Amino acid sequence: MLTAAILTSLQVYGIAIVISMIVAVIIKLMVVLTARAEKSRPVEMPTGTVCPVGPGVPDEDVAALSAAIFAAMGPHRILHIAPASHGWSSEGRAAQHHSHLPGPAGRGSR
Template identity: 70%
Template sequence: MITAAIIKSLQVYGIAIVVSLVVAVLIKVLVLVTARMEKRPAVEVPTGSVCPVLLGVPEEDVAALSAAIFAAIGPHRILRISQPSHGWAVGGRAAQHSSHTPGHAPGRSNR
C-alpha cells in the first residue's frame, strides 16, 4: 500500500517536471520570436535648424531635454522652452484658501 502511494507520487512529480519543461521551452521560443519581430531598423536622426534658446535656459539643459524626448517618443520638434508660469497655481491656492475660511458661505443660510 505504501509502495503504491510512493509510485503514484513519483508519477505525479514526473508529470509536473515534464509539463514544466514544456512550458519553459514554449516561453523561450515565444521570447525569441517576439525579439526577432521587434527588431526595427535604426531611426534616422533628423538634422535641421535649431530653435533659438531663450536667455536663462542653459544649452546643456536644452540638449538633455531634446535627447530625452527623442529617446522616449521619437523624433519631434521642441517648439519652445521657457520659464514656467505659476499663474494657475496662484489662482488655485487663492480658491482653496477662500473655500476654507470660516464664516458665511454664499448660498447657505445663517442658521
C-alpha cells in the same frame, strides 16, 4: 471513491502543467521574435534644423534636456522650451485658502 478523486486531481495537475508549458513556449517565442525585429530595424536619427532657443534659456540646458529626452524616449523633436506658467497653481491655492475661511458658507463660530 478515494482513488477516483486522486486520479481526477492528477489529471487536473497534468492539464495545468501542459498548459503552463505551452504558455511558456509561446512567451519565449514572442521574446525571440521581438528581439530579432528590434535588431534588424536601424535607428533613425533626426535631421533638420534645431528649434530656436528662447531668451533666458542657456544653450547648455537645451543640449542637456535634448540629450536626456533622446536617451529616454528615442528620436523625437522638441518643439518649445519655456518657463511654465504658475497661474493655475496659485489660483488653486487661493481657492483652497478661501474655502477654509469662516463665514456663512464655512463652519462659522463655535
